[in-house]
Amino acid sequence: MTADAPARPAVRRRRAPYPVVLALLAALVLAAATAGVMAGSVPIPAGEAWRIVLHRLVPPLTGADWQPVRETIVLDVRLPRVVLCGVVGAGLAVCGTALQALVRNPLADPMLLGVSSGATVGAVLVVVAHVAVAGVFSLPVAAFAGALLALLLVFFLARTGGRTTTVRLVLSGVATAEVLSAVASYLVVTSDDPHAADSALRWMLGGLAGTTWTLVPVPAAVVLAGTAVLLGVSRSLDLLLAGEEAASSLGLDVHRFRLAMFVVVALMVGAIVAVSGSIGFVGLMMPHVVRLLTGAGHRRALPAAALLGAAFLIAADLAARTLIAPEEIPVGILTALVGGPFFLWLMRRKAAR
Amino acid sequence: MSGELRAEGVTVVAGRRTLLDDVSLHAAPGQVVGLVGPNGAGKSTLLRTFYRVLRPTRGRVLVDGDDVRRLPGRTLARRLAAVPQDSPGEFELTARDVVAMGRTPHKRAFAGDGAADRAIVAEALADLGVAGLADAPFDRLSGGERQRVLIARALAQRTGALVLDEPTNHLDPRHRLDVLRLVRRRGATALVALHDLNLAAAFCDRVHVLRGGRTVAAGPPGDVLTPDLIADVYGVGADVARRADGTLRVDLLPGPKETR
Numbered sequence: 177m178t179a180d181a182p183a184r185p186a187v188r189r190r191r192a193p194y195p196v197v198l199a200l201l202a203a204l205v206l207a208a209a210t211a212g213v214m215a216g217s218v219p220i221p222a223g224e225a226w227r228i229v230l231h232r233l234v235p236p237l238t239g240a241d242w243q244p245v246r247e248t249i250v251l252d253v254r255l256p257r258v259v260l261c262g263v264v265g266a267g268l269a270v271c272g273t274a275l276q277a278l279v280r281n282p283l284a285d286p287m288l289l290g291v292s293s294g295a296t297v298g299a300v301l302v303v304v305a306h307v308a309v310a311g312v313f314s315l316p317v318a319a320f321a322g323a324l325l326a327l328l329l330v331f332f333l334a335r336t337g338g339r340t341t342t343v344r345l346v347l348s349g350v351a352t353a354e355v356l357s358a359v360a361s362y363l364v365v366t367s368d369d370p371h372a373a374d375s376a377l378r379w380m381l382g383g384l385a386g387t388t389w390t391l392v393p394v395p396a397a398v399v400l401a402g403t404a405v406l407l408g409v410s411r412s413l414d415l416l417l418a419g420e421e422a423a424s425s426l427g428l429d430v431h432r433f434r435l436a437m438f439v440v441v442a443l444m445v446g447a448i449v450a451v452s453g454s455i456g457f458v459g460l461m462m463p464h465v466v467r468l469l470t471g472a473g474h475r476r477a478l479p480a481a482a483l484l485g486a487a488f489l490i491a492a493d494l495a496a497r498t499l500i501a502p503e504e505i506p507v508g509i510l511t512a513l514v515g516g517p518f519f520l521w522l523m524r525r526k527a528a529r
Numbered sequence: 530m531s532g533e534l535r536a537e538g539v540t541v542v543a544g545r546r547t548l549l550d551d552v553s554l555h556a557a558p559g560q561v562v563g564l565v566g567p568n569g570a571g572k573s574t575l576l577r578t579f580y581r582v583l584r585p586t587r588g589r590v591l592v593d594g595d596d597v598r599r600l601p602g603r604t605l606a607r608r609l610a611a612v613p614q615d616s617p618g619e620f621e622l623t624a625r626d627v628v629a630m631g632r633t634p635h636k637r638a639f640a641g642d643g644a645a646d647r648a649i650v651a652e653a654l655a656d657l658g659v660a661g662l663a664d665a666p667f668d669r670l671s672g673g674e675r676q677r678v679l680i681a682r683a684l685a686q687r688t689g690a691l692v693l694d695e696p697t698n699h700l701d702p703r704h705r706l707d708v709l710r711l712v713r714r715r716g717a718t719a720l721v722a723l724h725d726l727n728l729a730a731a732f733c734d735r736v737h738v739l740r741g742g743r744t745v746a747a748g749p750p751g752d753v754l755t756p757d758l759i760a761d762v763y764g765v766g767a768d769v770a771r772r773a774d775g776t777l778r779v780d781l782l783p784g785p786k787e788t789r
Binding site for chain 2: 276277282411414415417418419420421422424425426427428429467468471472473475
């Protein structure tokens, strides 16, 4: 029997119990959502906002003592936007967590890897060239195809001799993103449809202005289903963190698994980008915060990431539309302002190890 | 637990380089077989064909009589555990997380770790003397501690066969002995790449010597590890003596090999 190595309390990490973490994050989402519904050109108190929502869900619960216009503001203007922000933020955070495991790199993010740009090109193609192969689903389907192509391209560009180094991954991601953004810009500029330029701008900067309920169901369903699939394979995602050789020796068919999960992530990013454009750095930052809270195991990290991402993007969108009201900042600009420095800090911390 | 390992005429060609050339090897259930040879001899390449990171260009690799390429990944991982040379980094995994991965081949997708799994993980951590580090982040451990955690993961897989790629290279002398003793005591068939010829002599039933991807010699350590072979394969002189208890002692001699 070998002698026991001494315990090292200094490197132990104390964590709150998992249910507490989840409950706190859920409370955070509700708080952010409440603030999101309250704020705007017509301020609405939290109590009234909640009563309006409850009244719609379960009418007998409360009486309707508010002006109809306030109900319209809450239910038809602010709530769909808040819900979509939640869906998009949750999806981006989940995709970022999964991507970081799949490419085994903590700097992975849907936008940094060019996935969002690929989706943008797909979406712009549909709008500008009126390629509508799949009816109402043309936009998300085209965005998905673009996302998947970009992801595969970046992954294989970054891979040499079975290894994916951080430098090559980030460089090929950035280069691919640039090229694809240029393609999207070119398509917009050369288009003779003035409406196309408007909606294309929204995708490129990332924003959720003018959200209505019709935009919500497709991304919500895709994000929910994708998250469920990723949760189902959380053990395999964990194995990838141990390295490809180790994962393979533990029974995982690494190549087939990674390809299948790329498809899942691309589907989610496609559905998200189709409604929100490319919002960067959410998928980069949330996983790191979540791993500090729950550890790296995906069965715990993924649900927490979804909640944190939702709360973060709802809050970011709130800031985006109130900071310089009545003007709006595209939320992608705000997340980049926060996320860029975070990215640099991560990179320096990694180098210091 | 049976755990029979066999390589039949395994050849691995990567690009234009032949990494392994027609290597055959057999480890009967319970045997510990050492793979020795200079850097680049093909030791890791041969081991990788067993845990399916590499596909033999020709030949077959068998575990318990079944071609590893025809077994489902999980089935193979319940028969054969590996300690590869690469190790995780950068993510917040604890030593316990890493060892718990050894239970994955035994679990269904949605199943969590049960009490039995946790007991097996705790036992493996204790066996390798790293129970005190269970909650420490894996990537902040020393090289030797990480290596012991990875061996603990392989033991937690509870397989009949083990494939170990230089399991002792970061370990201090005491832990080298401990790790190999532990492997012996487990009774699992083991294929171990080793650089330390004394360890190979002391712990292996048979040693298999590779050079340039080819088998140079194979057999019991006493027959194989002769001064001539060591001079031939490694290009260093060696003094080989038998201790009172019958084990071999190999002393590498400084200076050119002609000194003897």
